[in-house]
Structure formats: structure tokens, C-alpha cells
Amino acid sequence: MKTKKLINAGADAVDEMLQGVLVAHPRHLYAVEDVPRAIIARNGPRKGKVGLVIGGGSGHEPTFLGYVGKGLADAAAIGNVFASPPPDPIIACAKAVDGGAGVLFMYGNYAGDVMNFDMAAEMLALDEIEVRTVLTTDDVASAPADQREERRGVAGNVFIFKAAGAACDLLYSFDEVERAARHANARTYTMGVALAPCSLPQTLKPNFLIGEEEMEIGMGIHGEPGVARESLKTADAVTDELMDSILREMKAERGDRVAVLVNSLGSTPMMELYIMMRRVKARLDEAGLVIHTSLVGNYCTSLEMAGASITVMHLDDELQRLIDHPCDCAMFAR
């Protein structure tokens, strides 16, 4: 049985999507000439500002291209579905946003992305464009706490990119941008649960199998297996399980502020996300933590996968300022 999708040829899906994005958001986005996978913010890059290039595989929309815009990322390099972009569009992005103050690469920590972005950085060095890299590693499920740098980057990207983009927009120095970006990443924690798979446009076949009554805790946003397969529980019990892991690591003190993201992996509707949000709030109340801002919806998806993730960013004064900083992206404005 094939998954039904509103696509043309599966192999054309990513390029046709990008064409649709550009015609829908001409005031926000354009593509580098002859490099259709390099998507640039019309009003973001400018002289003296650190340029922020994000990127990764397609299929996570609105991540990554939805976060390109004034006050957030300056460009996104777009790969095939669930596949890192190759160096060429990354290089084109970096050149388009370079304002002479350095270019920061930020992306989720996956072997493929690291290799491609590193190759791009090596080639940019030949052109004397200084590139630094901050990997996002917010997925609590993907490695123990003492191997934080081994973790995957998932929905926490939204807050981490947002903080770094604000630092760039505020004309922080390259050193300061990098520090703020690492700081944002270090204080961001995500745990997810998947209920049903998605299908790649080229295969139209579910990318993993899961039982009718099962859920997968800690599943990756490309359907990579998680930490445990359990039988499906109530929304409150699932939320507790995710929040337990997050709170255990976060080590916040009563009175601390947080930013919260309850994110759909694709087909889980807002009704379910808000039911989870209600429980997140109860758990945060119990821990004496204050929600400064919250996002609920489709922010970092895996095509039509069913499931949700919870992200908590442990704010301090600086992160709060950066998260509150205005941004104006095609798919995200504050």
C-alpha cells in the first residue's frame, strides 16, 4: 500500500516545493541565481552583521526555510528529503549573507550535515570567508547527558536559531554571537514521541513500522529509532514521561523562566498539542518554573509523521531578550 500524497514526480518534490515557497513569499525570500537550494532573506543580511546560515534536509518545514528572515537566519541551505544539503548551496548561502563580520553555520548534529557543512567551510576558507559552526544538540533522548555534544538537533532548533539570529541582528561581534549560540543550545532540551511513520515522496512507503498500540519515545525527526518502544499511554502520561527527562536534566531553580515549544511532528493536530501543553504547564507549575513564552504547533516536522515533541529552553536575562527580539520570517513572525 502506498501513502497518498499531493505531489508530482517524487524526485521533483523538493525543487517544486521551493518554487512554491518563493512565489508565496517573494517579499521575504529569494534563491541565489542558479542555486535554487540556497534560500536567502531579503531583509536579513547586511554589512557589519554576522551572517547566519542554517540548513539541513527537507521534510521538516517550516524548519529550516521558514526561519529565514530579518531578525533570525539570513539563509538556509536545503537538502533532499531528510538529507543534508551538499556543499554548493551552503557555499552560495554563505557568500550571499557575508557582511564582512563572519558567517555562522548552525544546524542539527548529524553526520551527513557535519561532513557537508565542513566541506563548505573548507572551501569558503579559500575565499577568505571566516566560518564558524555551532551544532544544535537539544535531543535529550539521543545520548546521555555527559555526551551532550553527541546529541542530535531537533525541534529546539527553533529557539536556538531564534536566539542566535537575534544576536546577529543586534550586531553582536562574531565571538559574542558564537558564545550566545552555544549558550542557547546548552540550555535547550527536547524530548519527542512518535506514533506513526511518514513516507518519503520517492518511495511512498512508511519509513518505519510501529504496532497499532505502540509509541516510540525519543524517535528522531527522520524516523530514526528512539530510546524505547512502549505501549501508547494517555496524553498526560506521555507528557509526564517527556517532562521528567527534560526537568531532570535542566536543573532549574524555582522562579526560573522558560520558553516552551509543543511541536507536532506532522499529522498530530493542535487539539492534541494543547492537551499536552496543559500538562506541561502543570508540571512547570509544580517545579516552580514560569513560562515566559510558548509556541504550540507545527514548527519542526517530519513530513506527516504522527507524534509530538516538547522543548524547554531554560531562559536567563540574555536568552529572554534574544527570544523576545522581533523577527519577520515568511513562516514565523514575532
Next chain:
Amino acid sequence: MKTKKLINAGADAVDEMLQGVLVAHPRHLYAVEDVPRAIIARNGPRKGKVGLVIGGGSGHEPTFLGYVGKGLADAAAIGNVFASPPPDPIIACAKAVDGGAGVLFMYGNYAGDVMNFDMAAEMLALDEIEVRTVLTTDDVASAPADQREERRGVAGNVFIFKAAGAACDLLYSFDEVERAARHANARTYTMGVALAPCSLPQTLKPNFLIGEEEMEIGMGIHGEPGVARESLKTADAVTDELMDSILREMKAERGDRVAVLVNSLGSTPMMELYIMMRRVKARLDEAGLVIHTSLVGNYCTSLEMAGASITVMHLDDELQRLIDHPCDCAMFAR
């Protein structure tokens, strides 16, 4: 086989969702005391302004409660999943937003909603609150053009509410608000296609059956059957079929401007919506029509139904101004 959902008891889903909405968006929304299904904008209602009350069944999020806020609707009355709210929360909404200039009810044209909102209006008349009603009827598939007033209201709600809410915010008189709302509705056209059903939280069973290679053209946003069941086609062919119906009715002239919404019914991901958007643009170009603004994403859903709808609002100077008017809602800001 049961659909997996992140819920607690199915019967509690709507109320728990609303609790989650309120804790996520305390700066935007509150519920009338003791009437949890009456959701009010913190900064919307004010003296001398026509109050705009929208509403309908749950399961369409961010419709309706996501469009409550300054510059858009003042309140939403929320029903059970796919069921009109009863008169009580409608009455509570009207009382909360009444600024002495009249209260406008706007909602999709469904028998249940009409009966409940009419009952509410009758009871409000006893309290000398003047209520008028403008039904949305944008679903081209649901009745022939000469029975426009019989049609259902679907995703076009977003633009129609937006225009009416802007008229209220601009302190149009009651007559003028009503006129603008009818005008907005009359120039808005939606056609949708469904690929897979959703399941109500209380039953967890698919609410309709559809073949593995089939699609349903013109399906309603509650899963009501549409105008034709066909075999699934490419995104371009489907988009053409929807756009043909819309363009045929719209009778626009070359150079006219439009607002476009490519909307997911729930689980259809942004990748597919943007692939459709690309074709929408090609068809509008062909017809010489100019996209003034476009929205692509989850705007009026049917839980996790798979499929999409296309809405085109045929702008004139007034509608363009109203659509461009700023708004600040929990789930929608311009």
C-alpha cells in the same frame, strides 16, 4: 483498529485543549468566568466598536480560537468536535464583547450552527443587545453558484473573518461592518480535496472510508462527502481541478489582485502545500491575476484529515486594505 491519539479521555479533549490554549496564550486570550467554551480576546473588544463573535465546532484549529485577537475576532464560542456550540457560550461571548455598537455573529453555514447562534441571538435580543449575522459560504463544491447562500463555510473563513475583524477594528459602523463582511464573503471561493479521513477523539474510528488510490473532491471540513470521488492524481492535476472551479466562478479580469490560501486539512505537510502553491501561481499568472498576499499552512483543519484546500479571495481596494490591516492573535499575526 483504533487511531492513535495523544489524548486523555476522549470526552475531555475539547475542554483540556481549551485549558492548554489559555495557559499557552495568557496575554491574548481568556475564558468568560464559568463559561470555559467562551474565549475572549484580551485586547480586542472596546467601547464604540462592533463586537465580532465567531465560532463553531472544535477540531478545526487554529480555526476558530486562533483568530481571536486585536484586529480580528473579539471572541469565539467553541463547540464539541465538529459540533456547533450551544447558545450559552455564544451568549457569553456576545456579552463580553458588546461595546454598545452592535455584535456581529460570523460562522460557517451549517444547520446546527445556524440554529444555535439564532437561539443565542433571540435570547440576546431580550437583553437589548443587537445582533446581526453574516454566514460564510465560500465552499464552491457545496452548492451551485445560483444557490450561493446554501453553501458551506470552510477555509475561506480565515480571509472573511480577517476582513470583517479589520472593519470592526477600524470602527466602521454596524451597517458598514455588515456590508464589508458580506462583501468579503461574496468574493471568497474555496475548493478542497480529501485523501484520508480523521477520527473523532471519542470514537478513534475513521469518519469516512476512502480507497487506497482515491481522493474526494469537495469534501467538507467535517468529512461530509464532496462532489465526486476520483482516483488520485498528481498535485498539478488536482490543483488544476480545484482552480478551474474557482476561476470559473470568480470571473476576475486580468490585472485583478487576489489573496490566496493553500490550506492543509491536517496531516498534509507543507511540502505538498507549497507544491500546490507553485501551480496555483502558474494558473493565476495564466489568468493575468496578481497575488497580493498568500498564506500556506494549517489554517482550517479537520483534525488529522489528509488533504488540502485552495481559497482565493478576489480583492478590491477595500478588501485589500482590510486584509492588510494588522492583527495580533494567539495563532495568527500580521
Next chain:
Amino acid sequence: MAITTKDLQHLFALIAGDIAAQRDHLCELDGAIGDGDHGLAMDAGCEAAAKAVGGLDPAQAAPTAVFNAAAKAFLNAVGASSGPLYATAFMRAGAAVKDKPELSDDDFVRAFAVMAQGIQERGKAEPGEKTMVDTWKPAADAALKVRASGSALAECFDMADRAARQGCEATRDLLAAKGRASRLGDRVIGHIDPGAASAAIIIASIAKFARHRDG
């Protein structure tokens, strides 16, 4: 033997039980030509009505209060199409038996008939438009007619039940002119209207109630 508040409490409990048993079946019928929730609406409404009615003190509450409590509870639990239709039905029944401490058989048949009328007026539907009116109207007509000929309550509602079932069954061949199904043209042919089906269940419950009383 007059019908008391206590009897009406039993009646509402009986209806709630019978509807609950058919909840999924009613959802299936609604899934075919509507939005699949009619069983949920009727179940929630009848349960809320039975609960509200059951909470009344029979020593204090007259039949009119029973019907009014049922109306309010049903409406607030449901909304949807069925909410205003049944709430109006119950309110009309309440108005028809105002000031009566208990109901004669005539009173009861009249209350039944005004329920049908209330539904018809609220929904502005005529028989033949594939709605619950196709069940309620012939049932009410039958009850009134049989009662006018002097028959006992059980017989009145036996005939009402029969007419209801026929009316319901006949919706299968009708085009729909009201409600969600009205947009479907001839795709509704072959499907019973869900509201007509739940109405037939309720009327069957009333017939059971009447039989039990007379028997």
C-alpha cells in the same frame, strides 16, 4: 393512573440507555452522509438530560420542570443540530404541561405532539426533506389520531412507534433538503438519515414506557 415526575425520570433514563446502546451505530449512519458524530451528540444529550432530570426532587418538581431541565441539559451538552432541535422539543413539552402536577394520558400525548411540532419549527423542515422530522411527524400524527379514537396509551405509542419506523426507513430513498446531507445530491440515496434513526429509537423507548405503564 397519571404520569408523575418520577415516571418521567424513568422515561428519560430509559431513553438515555437505549440511545447509548446505539451510539456507534448512529455515528456510522452519520458518517455515510454527515460528519459522523450523531451518536456522540445524542448520547451526550440524552445522558445529560437523564442526569439533570434524575437530580430533581420528585416531591418538588412538576413535569414542566422535568422537561425544562431536560431541554437545558441537552442543549448545553450538545450544541450541534440535535441540541436546538431536542431542546426546543422539550421546552414545548414543558410549556404544554405547565401548571400540571402530573400528566393524564391526554396530556402526555399532547406533550409528545408538541415535541414533534417544536422540532419542525426550529429546523424549518418539512416532511420529505430527509431529517428527523420524517420520523417525528408521522409518529405524532399517529399518536394523536389513535388517542382521538379513544385507545389506551400503549396502543397510541405502538402506532406511533410503527409510524416512526416507517418514516425513518422511508428516508432511505429521499434526497436531503436540510442539514449537512443537503449538499450531497443523490449520493445520499440508499442511506437512512441518522437523526431520523435516533428519533425512532427515542419513540420506541417511549412506546416501551407506555406499554410498561398500561401493562
Next chain:
Amino acid sequence: MAITTKDLQHLFALIAGDIAAQRDHLCELDGAIGDGDHGLAMDAGCEAAAKAVGGLDPAQAAPTAVFNAAAKAFLNAVGASSGPLYATAFMRAGAAVKDKPELSDDDFVRAFAVMAQGIQERGKAEPGEKTMVDTWKPAADAALKVRASGSALAECFDMADRAARQGCEATRDLLAAKGRASRLGDRVIGHIDPGAASAAIIIASIAKFARHRDG
């Protein structure tokens, strides 16, 4: 008989065909412990490489140009993990045969060996970490060793093929230390690494190519 640009064009076409035939199988392997796209990546990459290489004029393009064209095309078509790994492999091969108008058997074996080395360096992976290195490294070692003992090309790659298949099969019992699978702990035990499997297909294609030339 030396290996010409034309021969290499045939080789890349052969590889692309063999990988295409296993596309879905490779996706399935990746679905178990990765993100399910390895077949798509390898198919797209090998097809792009074969097409770019096939477009070269054999009269103008030396073997180094073949490998460089393959590297570029593979990388840009794929990205992912496989893109940089195979692009680096092909670039190293291109560098190793720089200035040669055609390749001797020694040249070819050396090119093969530096491909394996390039993959290892780009991925910073050691054998035993459940990656394609577990296929490439033993295969390259075998080819070099057999060639040093003076055997013909066909025999070198027969042994390389055998070592590749063994290396690939052995990933089944390994924990993963690199790539997506490295986060899964012992849930990867029992599953072959998809990159190791595609590497074994490519090396089998090369063995076929060598057999065909010598035979």
C-alpha cells in the same frame, strides 16, 4: 591492456545499474537503523555520477577528469552522509591518477585503495564502527595484498569482493559509533549497516568489471 576513460564510463554505468536495482532494499536497511533514504541517496548519486561521466568526451577527458566529474556530480545530487564520503573517495582517486592518460592495473588498484582511505578520512571512522568503512577497508586491503603477490586484476577484485561481503555481513553484530545509528545503542544489533551494504554492491560491480576485462 590499460583501462581507458571509456572503460571507466562503462564502470560507472555498471555501478549505477547495480545500485538502482537494490534501491528499495537499501532504503529498507536504512529504515531499520537510520532514516530510510540510503537507497535514494546512492541511486541518485550513482546515477548522477554515471551521467556526468558518460557526458565526457573520451578523446578529451583523462581518467582523473572522470573521477572528478563523478565526485562533483555525486556530491551535488546527494548531500547526506554518502555524498561527502563518496565525493571524497572519487576525488582521491582522481588525484591518484592525475596526469595519466590511461590506467595500468596497478594504477587502478591504487585508485581503489585511496578511495577507501578517502572515505575513512572524511568520515573519521575506524573499522568496527558499523559504517561503510567496514566494507571498504578490508576490500582495499585485500586488493592491495593480492596485487602485491602479482595476481591479475580479476583475482584482486574477487578477493576484494569477498572481503567486502564479509565486512558488510560482520556489521550485523556491531554497535554503531558513527552516523545516525550511533544513538541507538544495542537496538542496532542484528541489522546490517546500509552504507556497508551499498559499498559491497559497488565493490561487486567493480569485481564484475575487472573479471570482464581479464576474461
